[in-house]
Amino acid sequence: MAWIRIVDLEHADGLLARIYRAAIARAGKIFNVLRIQSVQPRVLQASLDLYRELMFGPGPLSRAQREMIAVAVSRTNHCVY
Numbered sequence: 001m002a003w004i005r006i007v008d009l010e011h012a013d014g015l016l017a018r019i020y021r022a023a024i025a026r027a028g029k030i031f032n033v034l035r036i037q038s039v040q041p042r043v044l045q046a047s048l049d050l051y052r053e054l055m056f057g058p059g060p061l062s063r064a065q066r067e068m069i070a071v072a073v074s075r076t077n078h079c080v081y
Contacts, residue, residue: 007038016041019048 009030012020016038023030037044055066074080 004036005039006035012038014041015045019044 007016009017009020019034019041020030023034034044034048037047055063055070061069
């Protein structure tokens with residue numbers, strides 16, 4: 001089984017601590033998709049910014065259509081997220 005180093009909430013500081021607090025405020029917890037990027041907080045922030053732009057940015061697709069595409073791709077890739 002693969003092992004990925006992560007930074008736990010109690011050891012997070014600076015940008016990572018802010019990202020973790022925002023995640024908890026938004027979802028009540030920190031999802032693993034965030035934790036696995038925790039050793040590089042700037043990369044994690046860029047990933048979150050890209051997600052927000054793709055899901056909420058301007059474009060011809062509705063949020064529901066964007067979510068449907070994400071679900072279809074995840075299913076095709078056998079991803080649980």
